[in-house]
Amino acid sequence: MDDDAATPVPVPPTEERFDSEGRPLDPRAIARASLAADRNWSLWVIAGAVLGCSLLALVAGTSVGALALAAFLACCAVVRGVVRGGPAALVVRSRATDVTVLAGLALTIGVLSQIVPVPA
Secondary structure: OOHHHOOOOOOOOOOOOEOOOOOEOOHHHHHHHHHHHHHOHHHHHHHHHHHHHHHHHHHHOHHHHHHHHHHHHHHHHHHHHHOOOOOOOOOOOOHHHHHHHHHHHHHHHHHHHHHOOOOO
């Protein structure tokens, strides 16, 4: 039998991760923040807007609801691009990436809402 196979290989310590301001990340603070997410106003505003656009689509028609959603996404892109830090629900990646994705979704949904035929 080879004794070297039973000897555990030392694992190097993991790199300590830092936030955008150079402070070390605290796993307990991250857990507390995720538990407090239901108290974040921006999540409720976005959930309400999506629900409102869905209701509008049911009442006024699919193209109207989709156009309202496209307008809301365009507003979100502007807010993310202008407001420093931005609402928590809109800050996902870098500012340029967030604005590009939100504006692209707004444009795509807006165009599709006008060109996709609605069954009569």
